[in-house]
Amino acid sequence: MGELITKANIADADQFYEDLIEAHADLSEDESQALNSRLILILANHVGDMHVLAQALHAARAKAR
Template sequence: MDLILTSNIDDGDGFYDELLTAHADLSKDESDAYNARLILILCNHIGDRQVLRQALAAASAEASAP
């Protein structure tokens, strides 16, 4: 399986609103911890190490883009 980098979430705007709401009353540290837990939960759900490696590489490329 390959990593999907195109929009693939039903009602992406609605999900983004839910994600922002989940962070609304959190401090920076709490928000960071929430993100870490969410990432690990989703990585566990994906479970495919090749896809996870592709995601790590894509995130690194995005972080270094101007």
């Protein structure tokens, strides 16, 4: 069982952010939300560890309030 990594862990975070913004370029709000949904499901499948995914959901929900 893994643990959620919450410290910076992307080698080139600025490049990732730029790529993420570019992926949303010229999309409608609905298309952008659909892209985000697909990306979340793809990454969740890659992680595959339900314990880590539960930690991520909890962390994301805590930040939403």
